[in-house]
Amino acid sequence: MxxxxxxxxxxxxxxxxxxxxxxxxxxxxxxxxxxxxxxxxxxxxxxxxxxxxxxxxxxxxxxxxxxxxxxxxxxxxxxxxxxxxxxxxxxxxxxxxxxxxLARAWRGYLRGHVVGLTGSTGKTTTKNLVRDVLSASFSVVATQANQNNELGVPKTLLSADPETEVVVVEMGMRGLGQIADLCDFVKPDMGLITNIGESHIELLGSRENIARAKAELIEALPDGYGCAFVNSSDAYTPLVLECSKAIERSVGIWFYDGSARDVDTAADAYATDVELDSEGRPGFVLHVAGDEAVCKLNLRGLHNVQNATAAASVGARLGMDAATIASALASAQPEAGRQHVIQARAGFTIVDDAYNANPDSMRASLAMFSSLAVQGKRVAVLGDMGELGDYAVACHEGIGRAAAASNLDYLVCTGELSAHIARAAREAGMDADTVLETDSIPGVLGELDNLLEPGDAVLVKASHFMGLERVVGGLVN
The missing domain is CATH 3.40.1390.10 (MurE/MurF, N-terminal domain)
Incomplete structure (x- = not known):
């Protein structure tokens, strides 16, 4: 500004x-x-x-x-x-x-591309990957951290200069019409949707309504020259395109697919030959706009291949080649609180994923944790997930079943709703002696003090309001 x-x-x-x-x-x-x-x-x-x-x-x-x-x-x-x-x-x-x-007025001074980005999960990680990819070839301003609300979005625009070549704006949503309100002054010419999940289902009532709300981003793209980046492996993508009338309005559509099916797809950006190393970091062949390059991520988990192909599609749309994109993706680092791996002085490994959680990200985190090579025990600390409304009990039960199917030695649950995680895990066959429950942060740390030894690994995951970053801090210190 x-x-x-x-x-x-x-x-x-x-x-x-x-x-x-x-x-x-x-x-x-x-x-x-x-x-x-x-x-x-x-x-x-x-x-x-x-x-x-x-x-x-x-x-x-x-x-x-x-x-x-x-x-x-x-x-x-x-x-x-x-x-x-x-x-x-x-x-x-x-x-x-x-x-x-002010942001609405300042938007008129910006001459570069403006990329709007939303989705149920992976918004901030994908935004960071888009930023890192584009920064290899362009001057970029992007949303700081997860400042994706009514204050953070205008601040992102105001942080750019007229000469900035690309502005990447992460957009959060808690109801119908909110993304449309943000787009009214952001005026994106490109829009990326990561996925349609269960986050905010309490407020919107169904995934169909969540898809309609996310589609507001694509609907805001200009007729004839706007460009949408959508997930071809998401079952709700056709509804997004239908609601936004993208095809009828001649909006360009780029499909990406990182679902690790290891088959050729109709997507413009996709991954094949996906493998995880002993620390859960994926390597794959990136295919983008007819070009390809080998890519290795520092981020953990198969779900990040999807995020990487999303970012790659934006880079390719702006003329970047596969090798440059793959190199930028390989340099990207995780943020604290988002599957950030910490080596504790006591000799065990902490996977800090405490920043936020919903059912989709919980399952992704458990899958990533199960893929890690661990010398000792695997311990997962799971807390409550918010904004699930009438679906809360069923969603927490689903996570309990997922935990029982994961390669865990112990499960520590904390929070009122997480009692349903614990119960469902036991019912799904997890040894009752290995499923522990506590209602406080000191209680969690007490259980972990008894459990953790050098060579062990512990995953910490819950919605932000649970404050499980205090568990991570306690383990580190």
Whole structure:
């Protein structure tokens, strides 16, 4: 972002309370946490139930904010400080919507491609792979971490410059119409859907409705020259294309398939000869747009072959060759909390997958964990999965059956819903003495203290609200 105070005032419909000393000075970044403000930033004071950003306007000014957006006029002392610092203070009716207003206006300055990305699972990992692949040939700005909501999406656009060649925008969704609302100002010319799973089924009621909600991304692509990247092995892809009217609107469609079937497919990007090494990392032959190259991932699990072929399809669409794409994929690293492997000082291995979970990612994680070469015992710590509504019991029972079929020596379950994982695992034949239950983080750590020895491996997986990163921290420390 490079906007002066006059432009910011115009785009947000604001009113200037304090004029800047230099009206031509540009704000080149945006922050709503005063601790994250860098010199030259725009600071947006967001009200909240527990913390009100208006209380931190002085700190933001002292940190170098050149423009401040407020929805409540600051006191005279703060206005005086702004004058001393040479900063502008602009009042708007709503600072939350002002961020979107700015992103909508700034989108008109961006000359590169904008890739929207969504899906039930694998969004952040695939977004990172798309970023890493495209960065081998283009200047790229991508969503930071998983900032894929009503604040993170506009911030991604505002982080790009007019010269940025590709902006990759991850989009989360909790209901029908939300992706459409985001696309209204993101205006993607490319859209990628990872899959249609059971995440958010509590709010949408069925996978068909989830598919309709995800299809809003493809529906937003421009007629005639937009390009959709869709999973040819997903049973709901035809419904996505039908709902979005992609074919009727002459939107380009690229199919990818990393389902490890080791057969030629009709996909534009796919994998063959897929093998896992002793640490669960896949190697395969990448086929993309008639070209091919051998690829080896640092990410673990067969499911990441699907994510890799998705990223490869975007790179190929923008003219990259298979060898360059495969090299970029091979360099990609997992994020903390997403199947991140840690060697504990006590001699055992931790697979930290505690950031989030849903039934699809749980099964993928168990499959990956079972494929690891482990000298000692395999122990899985599984916690509750959220946003499953009436499906919650059945989904947790399904994970219990999957755990019983996995190559586990012990299963530790924590959380109210995870009692159904434990029960189903026992019913599916897992030795009752190896299925343990506890209702607290200290309880989990206590069980693991009794179980883990050098050479063992432990998987930690649950929805984020369970806080199982504290288990990982306890094991590391």
């Amino acid at each position: 490079r906007l002066n105070s006059k432009q910011i005032c115009e785009y947000t419909g604001g009113r200037v309370l304090v004029n800047p000393i230099d009206a031509s000075k540009l704000a080149c970044g945006v922050a709503w946490d005063s601790r994250a403000v860098s010199p030259g930033d725009l600071y947006v004071a967001l009200p909240g139930e527990n913390v009100d950003g208006h209380a931190f306007v002085p700190q933001a000014l002292r940190a170098g904010a050149v423009v401040v957006l407020v929805q409540e006029a600051p006191d005279e002392a703060t206005c005086l400080l702004a004058r001393e610092m040479g900063a502008a203070v602009i009042e708007v009716s709503n600072t939350f919507s002002a961020i979107t207003d």
